[in-house]
Amino acid sequence: MKNTQIYIPELPLTPDGVEAFLAGPNVEGVGPAYARKIVERFGTGALRVLTETPALAENIPGLGASRVARASESLLALPCSPEVLAFLSSCHIGDTLIERIIDRYGDRTPEVIISDPYSMVEDVWQLSFFTADKAGRALGIPVDDPHRLQGSLVTAVKQYAEEGHLFATPEEALTRAADITGVGEADIRRVLPDAVKSGRLVSSRGGLYLPVFHKAETEGAEKLVQLAAAHPKPVPKEDIPSCTGKGCPYTAEQKEAIRMVLDNPVSILTGGPGSGKTTVLRGVIKAIEKQGEKVVLCAPTGRAAKRMAMLTDHEAMTIHRLLGYTSGRGYNTRLIDADTLVIDETSMMEQVLFNHLLQALRPGTRVVMAGDPDQLPAIGAGDVLRSMMESGTVPTARLDGNFRQSEGSLIASGARAINAGEMPRSKPGSDFMIIPEASVQMIHDRILSLVAEELPSSRSISPADILVVTPQQIGPLGARQLNVDLQSHLNPEGPALVRGSTVMRLDDPVMQTANSRERNVYNGEIGVITDVNTGAQNLTVTFSDGRSSTYQRSELSELTLAYATTVHKLQGSEAPNIIIPVTMAHKPMLYRNLLYTAVSRATNLCVLVGEEEALRYAVGNSPATVRHSHFGERLKTPAGDTPLTREECQKGTGDSKT
Numbered sequence: 001m002k003n004t005q006i007y008i009p010e011l012p013l014t015p016d017g018v019e020a021f022l023a024g025p026n027v028e029g030v031g032p033a034y035a036r037k038i039v040e041r042f043g044t045g046a047l048r049v050l051t052e053t054p055a056l057a058e059n060i061p062g063l064g065a066s067r068v069a070r071a072s073e074s075l076l077a078l079p080c081s082p083e084v085l086a087f088l089s090s091c092h093i094g095d096t097l098i099e100r101i102i103d104r105y106g107d108r109t110p111e112v113i114i115s116d117p118y119s120m121v122e123d124v125w126q127l128s129f130f131t132a133d134k135a136g137r138a139l140g141i142p143v144d145d146p147h148r149l150q151g152s153l154v155t156a157v158k159q160y161a162e163e164g165h166l167f168a169t170p171e172e173a174l175t176r177a178a179d180i181t182g183v184g185e186a187d188i189r190r191v192l193p194d195a196v197k198s199g200r201l202v203s204s205r206g207g208l209y210l211p212v213f214h215k216a217e218t219e220g221a222e223k224l225v226q227l228a229a230a231h232p233k234p235v236p237k238e239d240i241p242s243c244t245g246k247g248c249p250y251t252a253e254q255k256e257a258i259r260m261v262l263d264n265p266v267s268i269l270t271g272g273p274g275s276g277k278t279t280v281l282r283g284v285i286k287a288i289e290k291q292g293e294k295v296v297l298c299a300p301t302g303r304a305a306k307r308m309a310m311l312t313d314h315e316a317m318t319i320h321r322l323l324g325y326t327s328g329r330g331y332n333t334r335l336i337d338a339d340t341l342v343i344d345e346t347s348m349m350e351q352v353l354f355n356h357l358l359q360a361l362r363p364g365t366r367v368v369m370a371g372d373p374d375q376l377p378a379i380g381a382g383d384v385l386r387s388m389m390e391s392g393t394v395p396t397a398r399l400d401g402n403f404r405q406s407e408g409s410l411i412a413s414g415a416r417a418i419n420a421g422e423m424p425r426s427k428p429g430s431d432f433m434i435i436p437e438a439s440v441q442m443i444h445d446r447i448l449s450l451v452a453e454e455l456p457s458s459r460s461i462s463p464a465d466i467l468v469v470t471p472q473q474i475g476p477l478g479a480r481q482l483n484v485d486l487q488s489h490l491n492p493e494g495p496a497l498v499r500g501s502t503v504m505r506l507d508d509p510v511m512q513t514a515n516s517r518e519r520n521v522y523n524g525e526i527g528v529i530t531d532v533n534t535g536a537q538n539l540t541v542t543f544s545d546g547r548s549s550t551y552q553r554s555e556l557s558e559l560t561l562a563y564a565t566t567v568h569k570l571q572g573s574e575a576p577n578i579i580i581p582v583t584m585a586h587k588p589m590l591y592r593n594l595l596y597t598a599v600s601r602a603t604n605l606c607v608l609v610g611e612e613e614a615l616r617y618a619v620g621n622s623p624a625t626v627r628h629s630h631f632g633e634r635l636k637t638p639a640g641d642t643p644l645t646r647e648e649c650q651k652g653t654g655d656s657k658t
Helices: 015-023 031-052 064-076 082-090 095-115 117-123 129-138 146-162 170-181 185-189 192-197 211-228 252-263 277-289 302-312 351-359 384-391 410-419 440-459 479-490 553-558 584-589 592-600 612-620 631-636 646-651
Strands: 202-204 207-209 266-271 295-299 316-318 340-343 366-371 396-399 432-436 466-470 496-499 502-505 509-512 526-533 538-543 548-552 559-561 564-566 575-582 602-610
Touching: 015 031, 015 082, 031 064, 031 082, 082 095, 082 129, 095 117, 117 129, 117 146, 129 146, 146 170, 146 185, 146 192, 146 207, 170 185, 170 192, 202 211, 207 211, 211 266, 211 351, 211 631, 252 266, 252 277, 252 396, 266 277, 266 384, 277 295, 277 302, 277 340, 277 366, 277 396, 295 302, 302 316, 366 384, 384 631, 410 432, 410 592, 410 602, 410 612, 440 466, 440 479, 440 575, 440 602, 466 479, 479 559, 479 564, 496 553, 502 526, 548 553, 553 559, 575 592, 575 612, 584 612, 592 602, 592 612, 602 612
Parallel strands: 266 366, 266 396, 295 316, 295 340, 340 366, 432 602, 466 564, 466 575, 575 602
Antiparallel strands: 202 207, 496 502, 509 526, 509 559, 526 538, 538 548
16 A cells, blocks of 8 residues: 655755665665666656656566566655655765665654754764755755754764764864854854754763763763772682782782772772783682672673683673673663673773663672773773773772783883883894884885794794784775785685685685674684685684684675784784884874884784884874863762853853863
């Protein structure tokens, strides 16, 4: 039966847009060739023909009654008017975004598009202002329309969130919104109070937040303060282990750290690479379990959780798995069954995820957080670990030892020097070497030589035990190109599967790129292709712990070559032998914390290859801006969440503290 969709004649459709829509995934039985024929015959009225008088299209050569019927039925089954979706195609908005718009609004899509297309900026996260503006401009919305200007303010604050900030100051938001729209700041300032009043933005403590980040910051601070007010069950001195899991006595520093963690309901354990954080956690876990209490371990990434489980000999899982997260459905709100929750790699924790985790804890749960605030911060918004430490409200134990490398290791001293903003020392034949090369091509060629010839010859290191760690994915020294070139250099022949431009060959190292509970393999885990069946079009990967998993050709998108990887991808893990290209070609990524993180991932050997200018630049280039966050302030002073008044919005305010 025909639905009640209404044709909307005021929407300006284009032949190209209607053709693209008919050829897309929302319309069955058509495809590009027939879409072109239909539009050539009926123009922008093609949708009305297919939904109201489909028999008129049956005489188009090759189309036939069956195809027309399928097309008509699929158009009538859409949750909103096909003219609206064709209009979006006419604005050169892609099929993926159109699908997301439909998922978000359903039968409200026409109302949203016609009344305020700029509201899509906040409701559909991946949709930019510039995409929404295509629809707005096509509808003839004036450049200074209040809806457009409010949309630009939301976009400005959203962009700050994408850069890691929880909020933007009003002046920052106004300046960026003016750049986005081409409209003066004074005109945009006039709509700021309305953007706040409508709830599209939240004004708090001198900052402008997207609601999701204000909620995460305020709720998270409130819950953490509640947890910190609890009184943990005392642990007798005799129940605290005196030796590490390896039979060595704890150092005085480690004993003090264990005692501090056990005495406090919420605590932080921090220190540089190899400082003994995991060793202390093992002692904490033993002492708590001796009291008959349950300890749960988690980390932000699958690879970090896997490493944590291996080092503590306890099950650990990703935070997403612990919270019952499923794609498309979000987080399960169940409470976590734990007396103590241990979180590793807390520096990688974004504010929204941290809040979800805190809200799932029962009152009285002890929380232990481990991490290094000098490493790269979370990819998402917030700076959770640093904010807590700088607030001074969370008891913190800092470990300064080095147990990862032998005493006198230049890896350890090099990482410490970089973190202090000093040039690291290098010595030929040591575990930390700096090899100067003057150009991108020379760096590239030297890396191939080091992996294939120099290190195997001089250090008896197998190429399979060497990982190239680079700041970015793209470019001749990016992970993608280095993977292709290293594969060609080290493993050019043998059975392989090909999918698009990806070639995966027997004996290639590969990395899992997404968490897979079915395989029990997590994002960032590295294995080796141990079998390729070209007949069945599948391959088998054996991971470092001996587990194997088979991937069909259609599933190869779950894997990437792992001769090289990015620093971000390796964070939370380690590798025995690492080579790092250092070049001004990577200037946008050359920050001190990125180089420190990369160097600190190596356990046996670290080699920097590149330009001295680039190394000096990275060492001296501390991140330019501290992430905007009031999380630490809220831990100290929960009250005082005063919004900006309308007058303050219109007059402007000074920068808020960060």
